[in-house]
Amino acid sequence: MAHPKRRHSNTRTRTRRAHDFITPKSLSACSHCGAKNIPHRICPQCGYYKGKQRVTLKVKEDKKK
């Protein structure tokens, strides 16, 4: 079986892992309902964007009818 010839230095390992972090996604509050949503998107809670109703959202129906 092949083996690594040399041990990696701590710096080489840390340099590789420098990009391995996750940044939290930035969220903004909806101007209509105040719910947090992704910026520049229609609000998934109320369907408003830039002060107007853009999408009429379907009301959740019960599974039992």
Ligand SMILES: [Zn+2]
């Ligand atoms: Zn909203």
